Amino acid sequence: xxxxxxxxxxxxxxxxxxxxxxxxxxxxxxxxxxxxxxxxxxxxxxxxxxxxxxxxxxxxxxxxxxxxxxxxxxxxxxxxxxxxxxxxxxxxxxxxxxxxxxxxxxxxxxxxxxxxxxxxxxxxxxxxxxxxxxxxxxxxxxxxxxxxxxxxxxxxxxxxxxxxxxxxxxxxxxxxxxxxxxxxxxxxxxxxxxxxxxxxxxxxxxxxxxxxxxxxxxxxxxxxxxxxxxxxxxxxxxxxxxxxxxxxxxxxxxxxxxxxxxxxxxxxxxxxxxx
Amino acid sequence: xxxxxxxxxxxxxxxxxxxxxxxxxxxxxxxxxxxxxxxxxxxxxxxxxxxxxxxxxxxxxxxxxxxxxxxxxxxxxxxxxxxxxxxxxxxxxxxxxxxxxxxxxxxxxxxxxxxxxxxxxxxxxxxxxxxxxxxxxxxxxxxxxxxxxxxxxxxxxxxxxxxxxxxxxxxxxxxxxxxxxxxxxxxxxxxxxxxxxxxxxxxxxxxxxxxxxxxxxxxxxxxxxxxxxxxxxxxxxxxxxxxxxxxxxxxxxxxxxxxxxxxxxxxxxxxxxxxxxxxxxxxxxxxxxxxxxxxxxxxxxxxxxxxxx
Ligand SMILES: Cc1cc2nc3c(=O)[nH]c(=O)nc-3n(C[C@H](O)[C@H](O)[C@H](O)COP(=O)(O)OP(=O)(O)OC[C@H]3O[C@@H](n4cnc5c(N)ncnc54)[C@H](O)[C@@H]3O)c2cc1C
Ligand SMILES: Cc1cc2nc3c(=O)[nH]c(=O)nc-3n(C[C@H](O)[C@H](O)[C@H](O)COP(=O)(O)O)c2cc1C
Ligand code: FES
Numbered sequence: 190x191x192x193x194x195x196x197x198x199x200x201x202x203x204x205x206x207x208x209x210x211x212x213x214x215x216x217x218x219x220x221x222x223x224x225x226x227x228x229x230x231x232x233x234x235x236x237x238x239x240x241x242x243x244x245x246x247x248x249x250x251x252x253x254x255x256x257x258x259x260x261x262x263x264x265x266x267x268x269x270x271x272x273x274x275x276x277x278x279x280x281x282x283x284x285x286x287x288x289x290x291x292x293x294x295x296x297x298x299x300x301x302x303x304x305x306x307x308x309x310x311x312x313x314x315x316x317x318x319x320x321x322x323x324x325x326x327x328x329x330x331x332x333x334x335x336x337x338x339x340x341x342x343x344x345x346x347x348x349x350x351x352x353x354x355x356x357x358x359x360x361x362x363x364x365x366x367x368x369x370x371x372x373x374x375x376x377x378x379x380x381x382x383x384x385x386x387x388x389x390x391x392x393x394x395x396x397x398x399x400x401x402x403x404x405x406x407x408x409x410x411x412x413x414x415x416x417x418x419x420x421x422x423x424x425x426x427x428x429x430x431x432x433x434x435x436x437x438x439x440x441x442x443x444x445x446x447x448x449x450x451x452x453x454x455x456x457x458x459x460x461x462x463x464x
Numbered sequence: 465x466x467x468x469x470x471x472x473x474x475x476x477x478x479x480x481x482x483x484x485x486x487x488x489x490x491x492x493x494x495x496x497x498x499x500x501x502x503x504x505x506x507x508x509x510x511x512x513x514x515x516x517x518x519x520x521x522x523x524x525x526x527x528x529x530x531x532x533x534x535x536x537x538x539x540x541x542x543x544x545x546x547x548x549x550x551x552x553x554x555x556x557x558x559x560x561x562x563x564x565x566x567x568x569x570x571x572x573x574x575x576x577x578x579x580x581x582x583x584x585x586x587x588x589x590x591x592x593x594x595x596x597x598x599x600x601x602x603x604x605x606x607x608x609x610x611x612x613x614x615x616x617x618x619x620x621x622x623x624x625x626x627x628x629x630x631x632x633x634x635x636x637x638x639x640x641x642x643x644x645x646x647x648x649x650x651x652x653x654x655x656x657x658x659x660x661x662x663x664x665x666x667x668x669x670x671x672x673x674x675x676x677x678x679x680x681x682x683x684x685x686x687x688x689x690x691x692x693x694x695x696x697x698x699x700x701x702x703x704x705x706x707x708x709x710x711x712x713x714x715x716x717x718x719x720x721x722x723x724x725x726x727x728x729x730x731x732x733x734x735x736x737x738x739x740x741x742x743x744x745x746x747x748x749x750x751x752x753x754x755x756x757x758x759x760x761x762x763x764x765x766x767x768x769x770x771x772x773x
Contacts, residue, residue, distance in 0.1 A: 190499050193739055231737070236532040236685050236713075240736055281500075281739065422527050424534065424736040427499075429492030431512075431538045432527040446521055446541060451496075 191284050191427065192217065195277040199255065205347050207262040208314070209271045210247065211278075216254030218283055222246050224322035225287030225395075225418055225455040228258060229426035231279040232266040242266040243423050243450070245318035245395075246283065248354070259317040259350065284426055285454050288322050288416055291391045292329050305388035308415075310340040310404065312377050312396025316351040318418060319395055320358075327358050338363065338384055342377025342396070346370040378403045385411040392458070394418070402463040415458040421449040428452075436462040469753045470760040471746075473507070475728045476654030476705045477628030478562055478590040480507035482746050483722065483761055487709050487732030488513055488566035488592060488632075489538065490683075493552050494559075500739035503559050505746060510564040510730060511548075511556070513594050516577045518544040523676035528665045533684030533711070534733060535663050537677035540568055545578045549585050557587025566632070568594040572607075572620045580624040591627050592707075593617060596634030596659035608634040608659070611646035618650035630654040630707060633698075635690055636662045644698045655698060656707035656730065658691045684733040685711040692724050699725025699766050713741065715748025722749075722761070723768035 196215040203209055218228070229241040247259040260267050291307055307326065311319045319339075326337060342365040343349045349371060352362050363380050364372025373380060378400060381392070385407055392415030394404045401417045408415045421433040428451035435453070437460045438444040444462050447453070471482040485508040491497060494509045503509065521541025528535045542548070548565070556563050565588055567578040575593060582588055595608035595617055607613040614631065621629050631647040633640060635658040644655055660681025665674045673679075691710025699706060708726030712718050713734040721729045734741045749761070758764055 193500050238529055239532055239684055239733070240529055240534060422525050424527055424536070424733075425490070425492075425496070425739075426736075427492075427496045427739070429496040430490055430536075430736065431521060431541045432536060434521070434524055434526065434541070436523075446524075 190221075191282055193279070193281050194218065195279055196256075198273055198275050198278050201271070201274050203271075204350055208259065208348070208350060209262075210257055210259045211270070211273070213256045213258070213278065213280070214254060215256045215280070218246075218256045218280075219249040219251050219254045222249055222256065222283040222321075223287035224290075224325050225318055226283040226285045227318075227454060228280045228282035229284055229423070230270065232269040238266045240424055241281065241426060242270070243284075243426055245418070245454075246321050247317045248321045248324055259314070261314040281426060285450055286452060288393055288418070288455050290325055290329050291335070305390045306336040306338050306384070308338045308340060308381065308384055308389055308392040310377060310381055310392065310394040310396070311351060312342045312400040313344065313348065315396030315400070315418070316341050316343075317395075319393065320351050320354050322393055323355050323358050323360060335390055340365070340377055340380040340384065342366065342380075342400070344368065376400070376403070378407065381407055385413060389413045391415055394458070401461075405458045405461055405463065408458050416455050417458050417461060418454045419449050419456060419461070420454065423450050426450045436464075438462050467754055467759070469750055469758065470762075471750060471753075473727050473761060474705070475628070475707060476590070476630060476652075478508060478564065478630075478654070480562060480728055482507040483728040483749070484718065484742055484746050485510050485564060485707070485728060485730045486735065486742060487730040488594065490732040490735050494556060497735070497739055501743045504561055505743050506561055507728060507746070508562040508564050508589060509556065510566060510592060511552075512542055513540045513566045513568040514542050514545050514548050514578055515540060515568050516545055516574050518542065518547070525674065525676050528674035528680065530663070530665055530682065531686060533682050533686030535665055535675060535680035535682055536660065537675045537680035539677060545581045549581060553585050553587055559587075562589030563587045564590045564592050564630070566592045566594050567621075572617055575617050576620040576624050579621040583625040583627060588627060590630060590653075591621065591625065592630045592632050592656055593621055594632050594659070596632050596636070608643070609637050611642050614643055615646045615650035618647045618652050622651040628653040630656050632656040632659055633694070634659045635687075635694055640694055641697055641701045644702045644704075648702045648704050652704060654705045654707060654727075655702065656709065657694045657698065658687070658710045661687055661690065683711070685713055687711045688717060688720075692720055695721055695726050696724040696769075700769065712745070713737070715745045715752060718745050718749060719752060719764070722764050723766070725766040725769065727765055
């Protein structure tokens, strides 16, 4: 269950220009959090900025009770967070509905169909929550059953921050950059299109809206199920204010607005309605 | 020093064990906040605006942050009175906290329909008529900016319910006192104020409005002085209990409203910042009373008027 917690900042790393990784001492969060969930962080000490900021959980260490969040400088809230080196940070979490873990060799809705690989695709800072997903997929399935393909894209090589951690977990990573400074010169969705030429079981994606829209289209064409993690402006973060909605449509149903904070941030790729 | 203080107030027939409720639309149906606080400690729970039929609400983005405040244009998304009555109110009733249902509609008949359906619904202690939503095309502010329209809605609702009826006023009018007088004459049992202030913000990089709905309602600390003024003026003019709200973030803010004439207060945007803020405010008001030698909260209501002029 989500809690309001004061957690200690252990460290704040700055692995690339404008990107920070906060390490938090938060044993209950580390225990309970699931990939795709987020924390609602209090950035300011006064009333400006007033609202909390949602940031995904980047990774956990259940043994040490540590939780990582990775964020990009976007404005005043993240600028204040970037300055924090130590002391207590007020967080609400873990929040939201995370990724469905596809498990090999199990029955039920989350069973792997055995039809092929799992694809994990991230664009830009959107790759942040995918490291946690890869941690959990490795723990659930090992690396080869089913095989996992990790596809990561960014503007340039310097922003490909999840490649190394993913490799450390034992995954093979394919790369795409907008400027061609590493891997394929082009959007990461080209790598996905290529992968989808062979059977795939499930696709997880997180990144900018334009990328996710393309991902949903590719999945629909290939008939492959998947999940995408969305972002929307949030106030409460807990489903009370209806600020954070996105349009969705369940098969055969009507389009309606659902809350990214509690009904998501992870949604069935086939249900998201893009404009 | 744990002197017992009386914090019970009577908001036009809604009996509250302390003067703190939640502002409609900011607290969902209460359960969302259950992980963070004991809902039974609240003086009342005011729930999201409810209309005759389900409403989709406005397209996103629905909020934008502004200095010490926020704009929202939710557009009254809700699942309709029938579902609220059947699925949510029975669960809320089990808490034993008075529930205030905020009602809205496009026409006078809509308001009356919702009110009639809620009459006798489990746990409901009162109705708050929202004639002040700036984010819907029809209804809402259309009634909230015209004394005659406001009086008509009030009469229609009063005639179909035995519940206490509170009318929520908009600050987006030239003469708030005239509005208050009109609904008082039409039989309102209490007044609540203020709803959000109509505003907008523009994304300068993209050169377009930040909100999907273009305009929205401003709430949060930024609006507090406007809200305190509203309560002060209406308290002087109209003999009805007032539910004060607008930018309340701590006990001192709440006391400001009570001293201006509010019988009770509602906390809105601050719940987003600190989900426990309501219970902290309740404790803070009690501390203030003890420290300043007040045994009964009712002594504080409108007290600033005695030295204010
Ligand atoms: C569920 C979820 C998970 C997220 N995870 C991450 C993450 O792991 N790493 C990361 O760097 N960023 C993440 N974001 C985006 C992050 O919340 C925004 O970058 C951040 O709120 C910007 O705040 P700011 O004050 O720095 O920027 P400002 O531009 O000053 O923000 C102004 C307002 O816009 C909102 N806002 C701005 N950009 C976004 C956005 N992309 N999504 C939602 N609201 C936004 C802010 O919350 C604030 O209300 C996530 C967003 C959501 C919804
Ligand atoms: C996200 C949001 C949704 C709201 N929804 C409603 C509503 O459905 N009905 C209503 O009467 N007021 C609604 N309001 C207005 C609040 O109840 C309150 O009057 C206003 O926000 C001022 O109080 P605050 O500054 O403490 O938030 C809403 C406000 C916000 C911020
Ligand atoms: S942020 Fe309030 S409902 Fe999602």
